[in-house]
Amino acid sequence: MARGKIKPKLPQSSDDPRVSVKLTVNGEEVTREVSVRMLLSDFLRHELGLTGTHVGCEHGICGACTIVMDGKAARSCLTFAVQASGREIRTIESLADPDGTLHPLQQAFQDCHGLQCGYCTPGMIMNILSHLESDAEIDLSDAGVREILAGNLCRCTGYQNIIAAVRRAADHMAPKAGQE
Amino acid sequence: MSTRLFGARIKRNIDPQLLRGEGSFIDDIPLAQALHVAFVRSPFARARINSIDISAAVAHPGVAAVYTCDNVGPLDIEMPLLIPHSSMHDARTQRPLARDDVYYVGQTVAMVVAVDRYTAEDAAALVDVDYDPRDVEIDLEKAILDDAPLVHDTHERNVAAHFVQVCGYPDSAIAQAEHVTKIRVQVDRSTAAPMECRAVAAQFDEVTGELTVWDGTQAPISVRGGLASIFKLDEDKVRVIAPNVGGGFGQKVLLFYPDELLVPMAAMQLGRPVKYIEDRRENFVGSSQERTQIHFMELYAKKTGEVIALRDSFLHDTGAFIPYGIAVAQVASTSIAGPYRIPNIWVEFKAIYTPTVPVTPYRGCGRPQACFAIERAMDQLADELGLDRFEIRRRNLIADHEFPYDREGLIFADGLKVSLDSGQYHKALAMMEERLDAPSFAAEQAKARAEGKHLGLGLAFYVEGTGLGPYEGGHVRIHPITGKVYVNTGLTSQGQGHDTVFAQIAADQLGVKPEDVILVEGDTKAFDWGVATFASRAAVVSGNAIHKSAMIVKRKALQAAANMLEADVGDVELKDGAAWIKGTDRKVPLSAVATATNPLRYAFNEAAQAATQFAPASRHDGPSLDEGEHPGLEATDYYSPPCATWAYGVHGALIEVDPELCSVTIRKYVCIHDCGNMINPMIVEGQVMGGIAQGLGGAMYERIEFDETGNMLNANFVDFLVPYATEIPDVEIHHLETPSPLNALGVKGVGEAGCIAVGAVVASGVEDALKALGGGTFRHTPITPSMIHAALDAA
Ligand code: FES
Ligand code: FES
Numbered sequence: 001m002a003r004g005k006i007k008p009k010l011p012q013s014s015d016d017p018r019v020s021v022k023l024t025v026n027g028e029e030v031t032r033e034v035s036v037r038m039l040l041s042d043f044l045r046h047e048l049g050l051t052g053t054h055v056g057c058e059h060g061i062c063g064a065c066t067i068v069m070d071g072k073a074a075r076s077c078l079t080f081a082v083q084a085s086g087r088e089i090r091t092i093e094s095l096a097d098p099d100g101t102l103h104p105l106q107q108a109f110q111d112c113h114g115l116q117c118g119y120c121t122p123g124m125i126m127n128i129l130s131h132l133e134s135d136a137e138i139d140l141s142d143a144g145v146r147e148i149l150a151g152n153l154c155r156c157t158g159y160q161n162i163i164a165a166v167r168r169a170a171d172h173m174a175p176k177a178g179q180e
Numbered sequence: 181m182s183t184r185l186f187g188a189r190i191k192r193n194i195d196p197q198l199l200r201g202e203g204s205f206i207d208d209i210p211l212a213q214a215l216h217v218a219f220v221r222s223p224f225a226r227a228r229i230n231s232i233d234i235s236a237a238v239a240h241p242g243v244a245a246v247y248t249c250d251n252v253g254p255l256d257i258e259m260p261l262l263i264p265h266s267s268m269h270d271a272r273t274q275r276p277l278a279r280d281d282v283y284y285v286g287q288t289v290a291m292v293v294a295v296d297r298y299t300a301e302d303a304a305a306l307v308d309v310d311y312d313p314r315d316v317e318i319d320l321e322k323a324i325l326d327d328a329p330l331v332h333d334t335h336e337r338n339v340a341a342h343f344v345q346v347c348g349y350p351d352s353a354i355a356q357a358e359h360v361t362k363i364r365v366q367v368d369r370s371t372a373a374p375m376e377c378r379a380v381a382a383q384f385d386e387v388t389g390e391l392t393v394w395d396g397t398q399a400p401i402s403v404r405g406g407l408a409s410i411f412k413l414d415e416d417k418v419r420v421i422a423p424n425v426g427g428g429f430g431q432k433v434l435l436f437y438p439d440e441l442l443v444p445m446a447a448m449q450l451g452r453p454v455k456y457i458e459d460r461r462e463n464f465v466g467s468s469q470e471r472t473q474i475h476f477m478e479l480y481a482k483k484t485g486e487v488i489a490l491r492d493s494f495l496h497d498t499g500a501f502i503p504y505g506i507a508v509a510q511v512a513s514t515s516i517a518g519p520y521r522i523p524n525i526w527v528e529f530k531a532i533y534t535p536t537v538p539v540t541p542y543r544g545c546g547r548p549q550a551c552f553a554i555e556r557a558m559d560q561l562a563d564e565l566g567l568d569r570f571e572i573r574r575r576n577l578i579a580d581h582e583f584p585y586d587r588e589g590l591i592f593a594d595g596l597k598v599s600l601d602s603g604q605y606h607k608a609l610a611m612m613e614e615r616l617d618a619p620s621f622a623a624e625q626a627k628a629r630a631e632g633k634h635l636g637l638g639l640a641f642y643v644e645g646t647g648l649g650p651y652e653g654g655h656v657r658i659h660p661i662t663g664k665v666y667v668n669t670g671l672t673s674q675g676q677g678h679d680t681v682f683a684q685i686a687a688d689q690l691g692v693k694p695e696d697v698i699l700v701e702g703d704t705k706a707f708d709w710g711v712a713t714f715a716s717r718a719a720v721v722s723g724n725a726i727h728k729s730a731m732i733v734k735r736k737a738l739q740a741a742a743n744m745l746e747a748d749v750g751d752v753e754l755k756d757g758a759a760w761i762k763g764t765d766r767k768v769p770l771s772a773v774a775t776a777t778n779p780l781r782y783a784f785n786e787a788a789q790a791a792t793q794f795a796p797a798s799r800h801d802g803p804s805l806d807e808g809e810h811p812g813l814e815a816t817d818y819y820s821p822p823c824a825t826w827a828y829g830v831h832g833a834l835i836e837v838d839p840e841l842c843s844v845t846i847r848k849y850v851c852i853h854d855c856g857n858m859i860n861p862m863i864v865e866g867q868v869m870g871g872i873a874q875g876l877g878g879a880m881y882e883r884i885e886f887d888e889t890g891n892m893l894n895a896n897f898v899d900f901l902v903p904y905a906t907e908i909p910d911v912e913i914h915h916l917e918t919p920s921p922l923n924a925l926g927v928k929g930v931g932e933a934g935c936i937a938v939g940a941v942v943a944s945g946v947e948d949a950l951k952a953l954g955g956g957t958f959r960h961t962p963i964t965p966s967m968i969h970a971a972l973d974a975a
Contacts, residue, residue: 007451010215014242014299037298051208052201054426056375057460061897064375092201106199110191113862116870117675118198119205119375119426142910149905153897155375155427156675157866158873158934159905 021085025050026094034081041065043081044091052092052122056153063152066123067091073130073151092122095129105129105169114165116156124152128166132173140170185684186925189862190694192680194673203424206379206394211453214381215244217443218300220290220307221465222282225318225535225890226331227311229280229289236306237292242299244450246307247291247442249279254410255445259436263505267343268531272332273503274538276438282311283331283500284536285891286465288438293446293454316535316890320474320497323532331500331533340502341531345513347589348524353489357480361561365959367549367939369472369497369884370877372542373902374674376426377458378467380439382447391418393444396425398433399712401670404704406436407444415708422702428674429874430541433714434468434504464895469884470508470542472497475553477516485567485575489524492516492553496546498531499538506531507593508539511645512546514590514598518554519605519643519828520576525587535890541714543874545593547644547936555640555940556959559947569639569944570613577605577641584921593715594648596823602918603828608852609641611914612832615850621834628836629952635847638833638945640937646827646855646929647720647920651820653709654726656686656733658813660778661785663757663771665690665697667730669722670710672702676867676931678718681859682726685925689730690737691754692770709818716827716929719859724819724923732815737770740777740813744768744797770813778811779804825920827928829853831872831937835945839953839972842965844880844946846909854916856928864930865913871934873908878935879942881907883962 016035023030025048032047039058044050044067056064058077065077068090095103102110105125115121131138131148138144145163154162197203234246249256255276264271278289290307294300315329322328323338331338381394391413397403400420408415425432439456447454458467473496480489496509506529513527562572578585578600587598613619621637628635655668667686671678683697700706710722734754741759742749751762758767772787779798780791790797798804805811834848851868858864881901885893894900919926939961946968947958954975960967 008244008449010244010450010452011242011295012213014295016298035296035298045207049210050201051205052203054205054376055207056377056426057897059460059896059898062375062460092199096200100196100200102196102199106196109199110195113192113866115195115198115675116677116866117375117425117427118194118203119675121198122201125199146905151904153375153902153904155373155429155874155902156870158869158871158911159908160869160910161866163905 019082021081023084023086024088026090036082038081039077040079040081040084041076044076050091050093054119054122056119061153063127064120064123066126066152068126068130071130073127092125095125104172105132108165108169108172112161112165112168114157114162120152120154124149124154124162127152132170138170140167185688185694186859187857188684188860190680190684190860192677193683193695194677194679198424205376205424205426206381206396207455207457209381209394209423211381211383211455214453214455215293215295215450216297216300217439217446217454217456218292218297218304219288220292220304220309222278222285222287222289224282224311224313225285225316226314227282228314229278229282230310230312232290233308234290236308237303240303240306242295243292243303244295245293245446246303247277249275249277252277252442252445255441259503260406261505262435262503263507265505267506268341268502270334271340271502271505274438274501276441286537288466291442293450297457318534318536318886318888318890320472320495320532320534323534324495324530331535335533338533339530340498340533341506343506344528345590346526347587350489350491350524350526353524354480357488358483359481359565361479361481361557361564363477363557363560363959364474365477365553365556366474367471367552367961369469370542370882371464371469371884372429372431373463374427374429374431377460377463378432378437379457380443381453381455382444383453384448384451386451389417391444391448393418393420395420395422395440396432397422397435398428398672398674398714399435400672400702400704401708401710402712403435403440404708410441420704422672425672425674428713429543430545430714431468432674433712434540437467460897461895464900465537465892468540469499469537470539471549471878473512473549475549477553477557479557479561481561483565485561485565485572487520487522487576490517490522491526493528496529496531497534497539499534499536501538502531503538504540508541508546510593512550514592515547515550515643515645516554517587518551519578519641521578522576525590536886543871543932544935545715545932547642547932548875548878548939551640551642551936552940552961556943559944570609570618573609573641574606577609579606580604592645592824594824596649598645599823600643600826601920601922603826603854604916604918605828608828608830608854608916611852612830612850615912615914616832616834634837634839634949634953636835636837636945636947636949638835638941638948640940640944641830642936643826643828644716644929644933644936645824646716647821647825648715648717649721649821650711651818652711652721652725653707653816653818654722654729655707655816656726656729656814658690658733658737658770658774660771660774660812663769663774665692667697667699667726668707669701669726670707671713671718671722673713676718677860677863681719681863682723684859685723685727686730689734692757696757716931716933719927720825720923720929721819721821723859723927724925725817727925728817728819729815732817733813736777736815737773737813741768741773744773744776774813777813819923822922825856825922825928827855827930827933829933829937831941833941833945835942835949837946837949837968839950842968844942844963849909850912852914852916853933854918855930855933856920857917857926858915859927861915867930868913868934869911871932872911872938873903875935875938876908877903878962879939880962
């Protein structure tokens with residue numbers, strides 16, 4: 001585009017019908033007008049700018065887009081933004097302290113070298129977190145941890161170090177005797 | 181900081197940012213008012229295009245532009261042939277947007293640019309293309325027959341390249357053979373499937389005339405070169421940035437994919453940022469794949485099992501185009517004799533066009549296929565001669581004293597000789613024997629069989645030519661204000677932890693903490709000499725370049741500090757971020773040394789005051805910098821390897837096969853590997869483990885399937901089975917460290933190592949497990965339950 005040329009007239013928006021969505025994300029209430037077919041993953045990433053939630057397949061297999069919705073792990077690529085109206089959502093951005101100090105689960109990933117490219121990591125962490133925080137007993141045997149991870153693909157690590165990170169985090173997050 | 185960082189398990193610098201969700205992958209970079217791209221792709225494997233009607237798409241609300249080959253100006257071309265080679269004639273490459281013909285399902289035919297991806301996809305569906313489908317042949321062995329339909333009319337029997345290499349005197353050796361073993365092996369097509377698909381975004385700044393392209397590429401400097409030359413732009417006006425990239429595994433080293441040219445073009449024409457974020461289906465049908473090779477190998481041996489000659493002739497599927505030249509086949513052909521002495525080699529390949537997604541390197545790049553061929557052949561030879569599988573290898577492995585072991589006559593993919601530079605192959609094999617407790621395995625196997633279980637031992641050795649040239653550079657500078665060390669190189673990282681291993685190298689020289697070394701790479705504005713990340717070369721080539729630069733900076737810092745401390749340079753050392761007079765507590769911080777070496781007019785802090793022109797320490801007798809002297813503590817140097825350095829390893833497994841379910845369970849998996857001196861064993865193990873997981877995918881699950889019309893049947897993660905944690909076993913990794921004599925750090929590459937041997941290990945283990953049932957041979961990966969079922973059925 002040369003500066004001396006008349007700028008082309010370009011569209012600003014699509015013709016999609018729009019809908020108002022109101023939800024809580026990382027403890028903050030947000031309201032936006034969005035296309036009825038906007039995916040929750042796109043909503044979080046591009047409407048709210050929370051780009052820590054990644055998209056690896058958009059068909060519910062890789063788990064990269066996992067967030068925690070009302071306390072349960074959910075695929076944001078299989079959810080429309082409008083379906084999340086009224087819900088409470090947590091994303092990877094909510095874990096570390098405001099000063100940047102990592103959450104014990106994040107720290108365990110670093111300590112155990114549980115990430116390489118880091119693309120699958122936020123989804124992994126949100127999925128694991130939903131298990132670690134749930135009231136249900138978690139099975140930390142090798143098979144048990146692998147089962148927890150069975151909805152998240154990682155192409156880099158071969159999982160071994162992620163399994164170690166889950167155990168380490170579970171250890172750190174377990175209420176110490178006498179602290180309950 | 182006197183302990184050496186090289187060799188330490190240092191945690192990665194990059195992790196906190198990635199863990200907090202603050203990484204910057206391409207689609208994370210906010211670009212105001214960005215437009216989005218969707219492609220119209222061919223639904224036919226081979227067809228003639230009669231017409232393309234874009235009118236409905238253009239009229240669709242929210243559409244900014246629709247492109248076909250008719251309105252892309254300088255991009256209506258065949259894209260560059262990246263690696264020319266005399267074995268190809270008239271090598272064919274793809275056009276960004278098809279003109280007249282399409283050559284595979286998924287080939288880009290038109291591009292829609294719209295306000296969002298949703299709208300762009302809607303409009304792409306409105307582009308009306310009239311095709312005239314042609315006959316196709318997808319089967320590699322049928323594609324070379326006289327009457328096979330042609331992918332390109334220019335290439336008879338679909339042969340894209342034909343190449344023969346010879347080492348030693350195979351004919352006379354063959355005449356002396358006492359035994360010959362013949363084998364056909366096949367490895368099927370797979371794909372890298374990085375978790376982040378490919379992505380490109382571009383922005384054109386009308387004020388500065390600068391084009392910025394964010395590209396998830398492994399080769400930003402080359403991308404810039406191509407963009408500048410195709411668009412006729414000044415190189416300085418094109419900036420290519422590969423930010424955080426979610427895995428590459430070779431798929432992202434190819435340039436150009438159509439979008440890498442078309443997106444920048446659209447950004448320049450439309451005056452708004454433009455983004456193309458590939459989706460998973462597009463990654464399957466539109467981004468490079470690899471692996472299909474069929475080898476016919478013959479080993480000529482003495483009765484003792486000593487192999488004196490090897491003949492191998494193989495077919496290599498290159499897909500519809502051959503933009504990366506013969507690299508994959510050439511790596512396979514030059515790795516064909518593996519770790520064995522085999523002094524006489526005749527190896528031939530034909531690269532074949534098929535109307536499928538183009539083939540370029542995927543992690544391993546021909547090595548897994550070569551390893552599968554030679555290792556399966558070795559097993560068969562052992563079987564025929566009644567030798568144990570460890571024994572046949574012992575009798576043929578190159579001995580320690582024979583290094584460097586040259587394979588005269590073979591030329592590697594870097595155009596240089598094949599010279600296995602160092603190793604302890606026999607020791608590695610012995611370690612494996614011990615780890616698997618191989619001597620007692622037969623008894624264990626018999627016992628298991630008595631209990632109705634079918635156990636097998638799998639074994640394979642591999643070599644890996646790594647650290648290819650031509651060269652890389654390293655720029656090292658100590659920042660005058662913070663004293664932190666800035667390092668640049670021309671590579672990119674897709675998760676390998678460059679920022680940490682390069683920090684360890686620089687920090688060792690400069691006496692700083694590794695977290696105070698800041699690596700900036702993958703940005704042509706930061707450093708623009710170099711090649712790319714591929715062929716397990718980063719640690720070797722950039723690592724040594726950075727090491728050399730850091731040594732120069734160290735020398736400068738010591739000299740300057742000696743002047744400031746009024747000490748002899750030999751008495752000064754760098755540690756804990758400062759220069760010290762050895763054995764005393766007298767020191768000056770590196771930041772102050774860096775400031776003092778930069779003659780100043782204006783002071784901005786205390787250290788700077790000492791560097792201004794009227795300060796007592798400043799020179800008052802002539803220019804502040806002598807002729808040829810440079811300000812600051814900074815250096816740039818380069819490393820260009822004399823030839824590849826060869827890593828190696830041996831993998832072994834205990835495998836159980838359930839003959840009823842035809843399922844394979846890996847009970848134990850052991851990897852012994854040697855990549856020379858390790859910079860960071862934690863990162864090395866991560867690379868190896870990740871490679872093994874990918875190898876297991878290829879060995880048992882991952883196969884790209886085409887129907888006979890050339891449509892991909894499993895272009896998604898539901899049907900193309902990338903292993904989850906539930907499919908990958910624990911792996912035991914053991915290291916040997918035989919330094920490479922070829923470079924100062926003694927390092928070899930490790931990026932691809934893990935995946936190479938896995939297919940051969942699994943095949944040999946499954947075969948061993950089913951031997952008692954007459955399960956026959958396994959010479960084709962991936963080994964699926966149906967293949968096991970068929971083998972048992974035939975028994
Ligand atoms: S992106 Fe949602 S599961 Fe893959
Ligand atoms: S760390 Fe790269 S995909 Fe998991």
